[in-house]
Amino acid sequence: MAIVLRMDKDAVAAVLAEIGTLLELKGENPFKTRAYHNAARTLEGLTEPLSTVVAEGRLGEVKGIGDALKEKITTLVTTGRLPYYEELKASLPPGLVDLLQLQGVGPKKVKKMYDELGIDSMESLEAACKAGRVAALDGFGEKSQSKILEAIAFRSRFASRHRLSDALAASEPILEALREHPDVIRCSTAGSLRRSKEVIGDIDFLASSRNPKSVLAYFVQQPGVQTILAQGDTKASVIVGKGIQADLRVVADDEFASALAYFTGSKEHNIVMRQRAISRGLRLNEYGLFRSTVETRDPALRVYCPDEESIFRELGLTYIPPELREDQGEFAAAEGGRLPRLVEWTELKGSLHNHSDWSDGRDPIESIIARAEELGLSYWAITDHSRASFQANGLDVARLHRQREIIRKHNEELARQGNEFRLLTGSEVDILKDGLDFPDHELAQLDVVVASLHVPSSDEAENTRRLIRAAENPWVHIIGHTTGRLLLDRDAYKINLNAVIDACAATGTWIELNAAPARLDMDWRHWHAARDKGVRCVINCDAHRLDHFNWLRLGAGVARKGWLTKADVINTLSLTDLRIALHAKRKRMGKA
Numbered sequence: 402m403a404i405v406l407r408m409d410k411d412a413v414a415a416v417l418a419e420i421g422t423l424l425e426l427k428g429e430n431p432f433k434t435r436a437y438h439n440a441a442r443t444l445e446g447l448t449e450p451l452s453t454v455v456a457e458g459r460l461g462e463v464k465g466i467g468d469a470l471k472e473k474i475t476t477l478v479t480t481g482r483l484p485y486y487e488e489l490k491a492s493l494p495p496g497l498v499d500l501l502q503l504q505g506v507g508p509k510k511v512k513k514m515y516d517e518l519g520i521d522s523m524e525s526l527e528a529a530c531k532a533g534r535v536a537a538l539d540g541f542g543e544k545s546q547s548k549i550l551e552a553i554a555f556r557s558r559f560a561s562r563h564r565l566s567d568a569l570a571a572s573e574p575i576l577e578a579l580r581e582h583p584d585v586i587r588c589s590t591a592g593s594l595r596r597s598k599e600v601i602g603d604i605d606f607l608a609s610s611r612n613p614k615s616v617l618a619y620f621v622q623q624p625g626v627q628t629i630l631a632q633g634d635t636k637a638s639v640i641v642g643k644g645i646q647a648d649l650r651v652v653a654d655d656e657f658a659s660a661l662a663y664f665t666g667s668k669e670h671n672i673v674m675r676q677r678a679i680s681r682g683l684r685l686n687e688y689g690l691f692r693s694t695v696e697t698r699d700p701a702l703r704v705y706c707p708d709e710e711s712i713f714r715e716l717g718l719t720y721i722p723p724e725l726r727e728d729q730g731e732f733a734a735a736e737g738g739r740l741p742r743l744v745e746w747t748e749l750k751g752s753l754h755n756h757s758d759w760s761d762g763r764d765p766i767e768s769i770i771a772r773a774e775e776l777g778l779s780y781w782a783i784t785d786h787s788r789a790s791f792q793a794n795g796l797d798v799a800r801l802h803r804q805r806e807i808i809r810k811h812n813e814e815l816a817r818q819g820n821e822f823r824l825l826t827g828s829e830v831d832i833l834k835d836g837l838d839f840p841d842h843e844l845a846q847l848d849v850v851v852a853s854l855h856v857p858s859s860d861e862a863e864n865t866r867r868l869i870r871a872a873e874n875p876w877v878h879i880i881g882h883t884t885g886r887l888l889l890d891r892d893a894y895k896i897n898l899n900a901v902i903d904a905c906a907a908t909g910t911w912i913e914l915n916a917a918p919a920r921l922d923m924d925w926r927h928w929h930a931a932r933d934k935g936v937r938c939v940i941n942c943d944a945h946r947l948d949h950f951n952w953l954r955l956g957a958g959v960a961r962k963g964w965l966t967k968a969d970v971i972n973t974l975s976l977t978d979l980r981i982a983l984h985a986k987r988k989r990m991g992k993a
């Protein structure tokens with residue numbers, strides 16, 4: 402039987418997980434709700450296409466999928482719909498599920514607040530908290546009421562902010578489409594997206610054309626556009642991707658360079674640019690650079706600037722890459738011709754912190770090799786979790802040994818084929834309260850050791866002490882996701898970052914720039930200073946599945962924002978030089 406796939410496994414998994422949640426909100430028995438959540442996870446981990454499994458009638462053989470689930474999954478896959486789910490969803494107020502996004506608010510609490518106080522939305526929850534009615538509920542109290550209010554405030558602070566990766570994913574197809582339009586002369590993204598900010602408010606596009614109307618009409622019809630907010634003669638605003646606003650401005654081509662500089666910002670950078678113009682008897686605005694002592698856009702006064710480079714040159718500066726335009730020292734450097742040549746993502750040769758299906762990664766080592774080769778990388782470290790991360794299926798010593806042996810065999814096979822790509826063995830070893838999760842003699846056997854703090858204390862001094870101790874361990878190469886932040890979700894844990902940076906500088910321990918879109922940790926704001934202290938950076942994917950390999954590019958954008966050059970980034974080294982670098986700390990500490 403050939404079947405038409407109406408829904409892929411991730412979409413089906415999302416529906417099953419939502420059914421589980423809806424059932425929890427209804428107070429269904431935990432066995433039933435858990436069955437849906439488990440099935441969702443099982444599907445996510447499936448290594449062959451779901452359509453094949455369904456078509457060959459093998460769904461019932463998948464662990465944890467009984468008859469009821471089998472029928473529902475088949476319906477979803479073949480029709481793209483499930484009446485049971487739709488009815489279930491309709492039987493509850495739509496705002497109820499939103500409440501689960503609040504930290505510390507689970508289905509039990511939501512159900513109780515709904516049953517007893519009729520709370521069915523963020524608004525009614527906030528009102529009830531402010532009136533003290535939530536505190537009065539059995540099992541809640543003043544403390545959990547004020548926690549809920551804090552969580553609501555936290556969430557609204559981020560409602561109109563988006564992760565860079567989501568903004569890039571939404572903007573790239575639109576930019577491609579604009580490039581192809583015959584009426585578009587030049588186009589670019591601008592704003593915080595072009596500056597590679599880790600979190601952005603809205604997407605800014607700029608295009609030049611003699612026919613702005615046709616370009617704007619084309620823009621608002623792009624497949625990614627969900628809503629048109631406004632459409633004028635030179636500007637349109639739409640909603641794209643995961644609810645992100647995007648603006649397109651269309652200008653005449655001789656205004657393109659100044660408009661691009663202006664709308665790229667940042668505001669702080671623009672203010673200095675404008676002052677530099679004024680101090681030279683010029684005026685700089687979004688329409689151009691003008692020989693004038695008053696505000697103008699008179700074409701007769703225009704200083705010919707076909708590109709951004711020429712604007713900077715007129716103002717006595719070398720070209721400042723967009724990532725550096727934050728008024729954080731770029732002017733002094735550009736004046737003296739001392740701007741660094743920033744690292745390019747194509748210079749990266751691999752990633753030194755990644756997971757496989759031995760711990761909580763999705764893919765087997767064979768697929769990881771194939772993907773890395775396909776991308777033309779030189780090396781890829783497998784650093785699965787250590788045993789303390791039991792929820793992530795962390796490896797104990799016996800499994801670590803077995804994995805090391807298997808990787809060694811893969812490398813032998815690669816060598817036999819004359820292939821120069823190599824896997825590196827490793828571990829993302831947990832930093833525990835009193836040391837690392839593996840003894841030194843185990844770490845000593847590994848090519849790459851990343852040490853990460855996954856369960857921090859609430860005490861800053863304690864966390865700082867633990868990280869410094871990890872840096873002082875001769876076998877640890879890299880401190881992983883240094884602050885533990887999750888962008889728009891969880892703040893960094895308490896830590897004296899300067900003290901950790903100093904310890905890394907003193908011991909020759911590298912700091913990771915974790916390129917996962919939610920992390921981008923350590924933050925770009927600290928890299929310039931860390932680099933000056935002698936700390937080197939490793940841009941790591943922390944990949945848990947094959948599509949995470951693309952994060953190298955995201956990480957490089959943020960590294961550029963931290964002023965880093967090729968020489969500052971360890972994983973631009975060739976495999977031979979990397980091996981030497983991996984030995985350097987151990988050698989220095991008299992261990993190798």
Ligand code: DGT
Binds near residue numbers: 598600605665671
């Ligand atoms: P976002 O969208 O909040 O992540 O940040 P941006 O930087 O993209 O800001 P946005 O979209 O409000 O404006 C884009 C650029 O336009 C901004 O980086 C600088 C420029 N700009 C906007 N408003 C002003 C302003 O009032 N003064 C100056 N000097 N520049 C401005």
Ligand code: CA
Binds near residue numbers: 591592593603604605
């Ligand atoms: Ca913007």
Ligand code: CA
Binds near residue numbers: 592603604605648
């Ligand atoms: Ca904007």
Ligand code: ZN
Binds near residue numbers: 829853855881
């Ligand atoms: Zn980790």
